[in-house]
Amino acid sequence: MTDNQTAAAPRMATTDDLYSFHVPADPQISPDGRHVAFTVQRVERETEKKYTNLWLAGVDDGQLRQFTWGKQSDSQPRWSPDGRVIAFLSNRGSEEQAQLYLLPVDGGEARPLTELKGSVGSYEWSPDGTKFVAQFRKKDADALEREKDEGKKKLGISFRHITRTDYKFDGMGYLPKEHWHVWVIDAATGEAKQLTEGDKDETEPHWSPDGRSILFNSNRSERPDMDMDVTELYLIPAEGGEMRQIETRPGRKFAATFSPDGQHLAWLGRDKPGRWYQNARLYVASVDGGEVRDVSESIDLHLSPSTNGDIFNGSGPYALVWSADGRRVYCIASWHGDEPLVSLPAFDSDGVGGSQTRPCDQVIPGPGVVGGYTFDRDRRRVAYLWATLGDPAQLLVRDIDESGAAGEPRALTTLNPWLAEVEAGEIEEVWVKTADGFDLHGWILKPPGFDPSRKYPSILEIHGGPQTQYGNMFMHEFHYLAAAGYVVYWSNPRGSQGYGEGVTGAIYGRWGTVDYDDVMAWTDYVEALPYIDPERMGVTGGSYGGYMTTLIIGRTHRFKAAVAQRAVSNFISFYGSSDLNWGLENLAGTPPPWEDIEMNWAQSPISAIGNAKTPTLVIHSENDYRCDQEQGEQVFISLRKLGVDTEMLLLPGESHGVSRGGRTDRRVARLEYMLGWFEKYLK
16 A cells, blocks of 8 residues: 555546545554554455454554454554553454454464453553453343344344333444443453443543553433433442542543543543533543643633544544643644644643643644544654545654654555545635624635636535534545536534534524525625536535535525435434434434424424425435434425425435445445436536
């Protein structure tokens, strides 16, 4: 995967490109900072299967080599504290069951360490390298019994007994009854010991620096599935025993980590239950509990990734990292279409409180997206995945000086060199002032070989979420449509992340108001450009973008074709049919339908569908647990009833995230049907 080939003649982006991408993830730098382990995923065209292997990059010598081989999924590489061994998860023994493996860095075969029956969520080495702590969920007892009985195994599941609302999750399907618990695994023998048990989940376990305690998250309310924003932090002795809650301020907590001296904790969270538009903020407190400092309160930044991509969509780990002296904390921020790596002061010069006025430092600034980062033991090097508008992701490294400033980036990979053969159109970044004074941020992609004297058809793209952002990240779909001769344009209307909590929360309880106005203002701006044909404008989007597409065809006839993908169309029937269950209240700010059916109906695009005349293709996944298939079916059936030109493309076996991670032939079908629809009505 190094570029040693002669440059080929330029060509256009195609759907076939989806089979060629090699996608990196989960970079892990060695303790001494000399090597970086990471994963690379590829697609086997003949079987449509995806395989992932480990790769190793030398920081000083620039050598890049594949470290594991075979048709399996190798993931979560983790260096031993002495840097001699890499642990990783692999399903090489069974496609359905991943085990923990150990692989010497200086050569040799990978050795299976565990024989677990269940799923490992996350794990890490103990500070002395003798154990692992793991977030593990045992396989359900009835599933184990069924495996023993071949007759029952062939019959399949006979029933599902549901007692909680969080019984399914998009992309995973129906979840086991068993809960996530904290386990400790011996690094020499593989012997596993369960530390927690019961009917609550314990997640994100981490060792204390002295190896004596384990930190984890848990929601231990009476009904965790209904009180989702009350996770707390707990400590348990590494040898087992009673857990202790760390007394902090209420609110959701995640990505918690110890300071180097083990005396403090940093975590991300939000303090207003049910208000999902809030920024993820950085908090610091003593391990003993007590006063909690909201370190990021004054800077109005969302300290988590939120940028959309369809090849590389970011990757872990997103755990916070303390500086070596324990005075600053590193994390990723979402800001104006970028995701920089920033550092914030946990303490002032006296070591007693986080600065509320000093702005955060951008260690790795934009334009671009940090998609996973990792520091060496001394915090003198940072390796990270870097995505831009022109490249899905590469592995880069920077040296860090004594002041904490980062040096110049050095690329350690040249993945997907074939992209140099693809002729890409010019992308223009634009800010537009709306009628009510909002600064709207957007991008315009012109077709390859753009001729300013021509009039082009155009396609408006609307992102999902809505609490995400478009940004400086590669989108194959956009280039595919532009290659067919379309101007493609996209923006971040109110409701998006990356522009402050007030912008994200502007549509809470009022979807389809100022966000619709922003999308129309963006369309007005592009329509007025001299190279746009106003009679050949199309619109598409998925999830919330499908919501907005469906709303648009009911409110205006300015678009000559639309493609509504995995849409939210009806808030009333959405309630309880999604893996969010009742969570639309938190996302959209709407009450349960029986409390205010008018408010739910007013925000439902299906309420205006009777006005629709725009030819519309509906695309939906049959295993979409986020926006149930019936949400798309309502749009299709309604348009058929109205006599509007419409078709529906259903993708069997696919989840809500089909455009990013679906089976490749189905992703190809989705793109080709979309383009075919626009070709029919816009050309």
